[in-house]
Amino acid sequence: MPILNTMLSAKPQLLLLLGDNIYADTSDIDxxxxxxxxLGAKQEFIALRSACPILATxxxxxxxxxxxxxxxxxxxxxxxxxxxxxxxxxDSPRRRQAGVYDAKIFGPEGKRLQVIMLDTRYFRSPLKKGPRRVGGPYTADDDPQKTMLGxxxxxxxxxQLRMPAEIRVIGSSIQFVPSAAGQEAWANLPRERQRLIDLIRETRAGGVVILSGDRHWSEVSVTEEQTAYPLLDITSSSLNQIHPRGTPTENQFRSINTTYHKANFGVLSIDWDSSDPTINFEIRDTDNQPQIQGSYRLSKLQPK
Known part of the structure; x- marks a missing residue:
């Protein structure tokens, strides 16, 4: 996994792992x-793990x-x-709760970063299947009894969203903003997707950025449909599992035309020094070079 050495060279202060951290696919817990x-024995992983805190789902x-x-x-x-x-x-609450969701706040008042790592697996209801499309067999299901988070x-x-923080990163293992094209996504349970949009608006939680993985390529999506402000979903994947198809699924919310399909990782950096802090994001390749990049002023991510 040479990309782990590249990630180490980027000098991360915090590492977020959004899932598929191993490929177990087994009913044998051993x-x-x-x-x-x-994974834990790999030297590059040991070095990266010792370099910064890790939050994982x-x-x-x-x-x-x-x-x-x-x-x-x-x-x-x-x-x-x-x-x-x-x-x-x-003694962690995660040892007593059902599901691996977690949250942490970093930084002093005025520069607080809240990281919310969701569990989109433990509680998620069965998905509805339809005619297979490019992304897979799943289709949107309006059943009000079905849930993503429980x-x-x-x-x-x-x-968590009512806690004071200037910027909030929500880690979701599957994409939140993109439209459904057969793949696993929040769009398969549109009531649940709208519930999160409504919750961000109702709690007046500013500065939300969603980070997602899963797709074996990287892209950036934005929606302003019934949102409190532009809701940004930055998808970074994968570290070393290149998708054999290489064709991105249809996504009406893709805000940057470029998608990147080789090994990559995402970098989110915050410039707190200005009166209007800037959130910068990059998708970097194994040479630590940006393939997709952009930025948002924090003032643009505030409730209207």
Missing amino acids: VMRAKYKQ WDDHDYGLNDGGADFPLRDKAQEAFLDFWDEPT DAQWKWLEK
């Missing part, structure tokens, strides 16, 4: 733990089941393996 052990492959949700029978054992690998303290996580998320 196999899952062995794959975590294999999971996606389907480290959850244990491709496209898996709440119906995965070993989700509790998978959660235990996940928390053990990431050295979660024995009641407990939704209540927790509202509490």
Whole structure:
């Protein structure tokens, strides 16, 4: 995984891992733990892990089941393996709750960065299938009984969004803003997607930026449909699993025409020095060169 050395050379202050951190795809938890052990033994991973704090969530492959949700029978054992690998303290709330969601706030008042890592697997209802499209077999489902986050996580998320912070990064293992084109995405459960948009508006939580992965390419999406301000979703993936198809799915919300399909990682940097802080983002390749980049003034990400 040479890209881990590139990421180390970028001198990160914080690393967010959005899922598919290993490819377990197993009902044998011993196999899952062995794959975590294999990752943990890699020298480049050891070096990166020692360089900065890491916040991690999971996606389907480290959850244990491709496209898996709440119906995965070993989700509790998978959660235990996940928390053990990431050295979660024995007294951590994550050891007592269902799901691996977590949040942290960094920095002093006036320069507070809140990081919210969602769990889009543990509670997620089964997805509806339709005719297969480029991205896969899934189609939008308006069933009001279906959920992405589950009641407990939704209540927790509202509490987090009401906490004081200047900038809020929401980590979602699957894309939030992009339109559904058969792939796994929030758009498959449009009521849940709208619920998060409404929650950001109702809590008047400013400075929200969504970071996502999963797609095996990188792109930037923005929506202003019923939002409090432009809602930005920066997708960075993957570190070393290049998609054999290489064709991006249809996405009406893609705000930068460029998509990048080779190994990459995302860099989010904040310039706090001006009266109107700037959020800069880049998708970088294995040579640490930007392939997609942009920026937003914090003033543009405030409730209207």
